[in-house]
Amino acid sequence: MSQREVPRRESPWGRPEGDTRQPKAHRCNDRVEDVVQACFEGNPFKTVPGPFKLFWQCMQSNPGEEPTEPFYYLQLPPPTREVKLE
Numbered sequence: 001m002s003q004r005e006v007p008r009r010e011s012p013w014g015r016p017e018g019d020t021r022q023p024k025a026h027r028c029n030d031r032v033e034d035v036v037q038a039c040f041e042g043n044p045f046k047t048v049p050g051p052f053k054l055f056w057q058c059m060q061s062n063p064g065e066e067p068t069e070p071f072y073y074l075q076l077p078p079p080t081r082e083v084k085l086e
């Protein structure tokens with residue numbers, strides 16, 4: 001999962017005073033982007049199944065247990081799991 005900035009749009013109503021919350025991308029957002037990119041990389045019947053399989057595994061996994069296989073089409077480093085030492 002990448003920690004990229006989530007684009008924001010300004011609301012005509014503004015934000016309440018003291019509201020400093022920032023949007024956070026879903027943990028499987030990069031996998032969805034890989035599936036969308038696969039749709040434009042030739043024959044979708046051949047390019048989409050691999051990225052979609054990884055997206056589906058990501059959605060079915062618990063937080064922190066996402067698949068670590070590299071992306072098919074996105075030029076991003078593969079996700080890593082954080083090991084917590086006690």
